[in-house]
Amino acid sequence: MSEPVVGYIHSTESFGSVDGPGVRFVTFMQGCRMRCEFCHNPDTWNIGGGKKITSQELLEEALRYRAFWGKKGGVTVSGGEPLLQVDFLIDFFKRCKAMGIHTTLDSCGMPFTYDEPFFSKFEELLEYTDLILLDIKHIDDEQHKKLTAWTNKNILQLAEYLSEKGQPVWIRHVLVPERSDYDEYLERLSEFVAGLKNVLKFEVLPYHRLGVYKWKNLGIPYKLEHIEPPTKERVANANRILRTQEYKGYLEV
Numbered sequence: 001m002s003e004p005v006v007g008y009i010h011s012t013e014s015f016g017s018v019d020g021p022g023v024r025f026v027t028f029m030q031g032c033r034m035r036c037e038f039c040h041n042p043d044t045w046n047i048g049g050g051k052k053i054t055s056q057e058l059l060e061e062a063l064r065y066r067a068f069w070g071k072k073g074g075v076t077v078s079g080g081e082p083l084l085q086v087d088f089l090i091d092f093f094k095r096c097k098a099m100g101i102h103t104t105l106d107s108c109g110m111p112f113t114y115d116e117p118f119f120s121k122f123e124e125l126l127e128y129t130d131l132i133l134l135d136i137k138h139i140d141d142e143q144h145k146k147l148t149a150w151t152n153k154n155i156l157q158l159a160e161y162l163s164e165k166g167q168p169v170w171i172r173h174v175l176v177p178e179r180s181d182y183d184e185y186l187e188r189l190s191e192f193v194a195g196l197k198n199v200l201k202f203e204v205l206p207y208h209r210l211g212v213y214k215w216k217n218l219g220i221p222y223k224l225e226h227i228e229p230p231t232k233e234r235v236a237n238a239n240r241i242l243r244t245q246e247y248k249g250y251l252e253v
C-alpha cells in the first residue's frame with residue numbers, strides 16, 4: 001500500500017448506531033461549504049481547522065472497535081462534508097476494504113460535479129464504498145438555497161448518477177417546520193426519490209435543537225430560534241407522503 005494520505009477530522013464516535021447499518025466507528029471530517037440553517041455541527045464548518053491524521057492512523061483507531069461491529073457494522077465517514085477531502089476518503093476506504101471492513105459515506109453531496117479532477121476521483125471512491133447516506137435537504141432549488149446557501153441541482157444530479165450506477169443509498173431528509181415541512185414539497189420529494197432505483201432506506205429526520213448551543217458558543221446568529229421540532233403528526237404525515245415504509249432494501253443487506 002502506498003504512503004497514507006493526510007486528512008483533517010473534527011472528531012470520532014466509537015459506537016455510532018444511526019449512521020449506517022449495525023454498530024459503526026464514525027469519523028466526522030472537518031470542513032463544510034453548505035450553511036444549513038438547522039446544522040447541529042457548525043463547529044465542523046471551518047475548512048482550515050480540525051485534527052490532522054493519516055488514513056492509516058484513522059484505520060488503526062477504528063480497528064480497536066472491530067470486535068463490536070458484528071456482521072453489519074463497520075466504518076462511516078461523515079462531517080462536515082467528507083467529499084471535500086476525497087483523496088483522503090479514497091485512501092482510507094481502500095485500506096478498510098483491504099481488511100474486509102464495510103464502508104459508508106455520509107454526505108450532503110455538495111462537492112459533486114462531473115468536472116475533473118473530482119469526477120474520476122469520485123468514481124474511484126465508489127469502488128471502495130459499500131453504502132452512501134445521501135441527504136436531500138430540500139427538493140425545491142430556491143428553498144434549498146435559502147435553507148443551505150447552496151443549490152440542490154448537483155445534489156439531485158448525484159442522486160440520479162448513483163441510481164444509474166446501482167450504488168446502494170439511504171436517503172435522509174431533515175423535516176423542518178416552516179422550511180421543508182409542507183405537503184407540496186414532500187410530494188415533490190416523494191416523486192423524485194420514487195424515480196431512483198437504488199434506495200434501500202428513506203428516512204425522515206425530525207429537526208431538533210440539540211446543536212443550538214454550538215451556534216451560540218461560536219457567536220453565529222441562529223435563524224431558527226423560533227422554530228420547534230415537528231409534531232409527531234407532522235412526522236407521520238411526512239413518512240406517509242414520502243412512503244418511507246416502502247423502502248425496505250436495507251433489511252435484506
Ligand code: SF4
Nearest residue numbers: 032034036039080108
Ligand atoms: S451539510 Fe451538514 S455539516 Fe454542512 S452545514 Fe449542512 S448540516 Fe451542517
